[in-house]
Amino acid sequence: MIEPDKNCSKCKRLKKFRDINIKQYPNWFNGAVPSIINKNSEILIVGLAPGLNGANKTGRPFTGDYAGLTLFHTLKKHGLLKGHYKEDGNDNLTLKNCSITNAVRCVPPKNLPKSDEIKNCENFLKSTISYHKNLRVIVALGLISHKSIIATFNLKQKDFKFGHSNKYNLTEKIKLLDSYHCSRYNINTKRLSQKMFDEIFIETKKILLN
Numbered sequence: 339m340i341e342p343d344k345n346c347s348k349c350k351r352l353k354k355f356r357d358i359n360i361k362q363y364p365n366w367f368n369g370a371v372p373s374i375i376n377k378n379s380e381i382l383i384v385g386l387a388p389g390l391n392g393a394n395k396t397g398r399p400f401t402g403d404y405a406g407l408t409l410f411h412t413l414k415k416h417g418l419l420k421g422h423y424k425e426d427g428n429d430n431l432t433l434k435n436c437s438i439t440n441a442v443r444c445v446p447p448k449n450l451p452k453s454d455e456i457k458n459c460e461n462f463l464k465s466t467i468s469y470h471k472n473l474r475v476i477v478a479l480g481l482i483s484h485k486s487i488i489a490t491f492n493l494k495q496k497d498f499k500f501g502h503s504n505k506y507n508l509t510e511k512i513k514l515l516d517s518y519h520c521s522r523y524n525i526n527t528k529r530l531s532q533k534m535f536d537e538i539f540i541e542t543k544k545i546l547l548n
């Protein structure tokens with residue numbers, strides 16, 4: 339599996355932003371965040387990008403911010419996580435039958451990657467997906483991760499509209515399941531409720547039973 343170098347500089351704007359953060363927060367991770375990988379897992383969760391005070395600080399996807407609190411709590415509730423999650427990442431958490439990655443591996447200013455940055459990072463997502471030989475479900479958290487997944491499978495975007503709980507066949511074996519991102523903004527504005535998020539993982543597990 340190809341992982342980006344921590345100091346990957348393919349995206350000039352993101353590299354610049356990283357250098358600013360290194361100066362400002364020298365004790366933070368500040369780099370391309372590696373995925374949480376379970377090679378044999380059937381589920382892959384794809385987020386957008388590291389949060390400034392979350393994965394960019396701790397070096398682990400979704401760890402340290404509100405989105406992570408929601409995601410890890412939900413995974414535990416649905417039997418996809420063992421152990422306890424701690425915001426600083428110093429915990430005994432292990433994922434069961436799932437892996438977590440981000441479509442863009444470096445923190446973008448204001449959580450908004452540009453289209454060339456998303457494109458630059460697609461190879462890493464492609465490699466992460468093909469590394470999982472038992473993969474059955476990819477859960478896309480948000481529109482950007484949905485589009486990146488479609489691009490890595492060389493499919494036509496127009497045939498795959500993003501929508502919460504939309505489900506598509508990517509291959510004969512692999513399904514895509516869309517969810518609104520579990521960001522603080524989406525939860526606060528009630529675009530995504532805990533019930534809606536729970537339903538995504540109930541559906542994921544149903545797919546695995548077929």
Ligand code: SF4
Nearest residue numbers: 342346349370444459
């Ligand atoms: S976002 Fe991806 S391609 Fe761009 S610098 Fe980071 S790791 Fe490299």
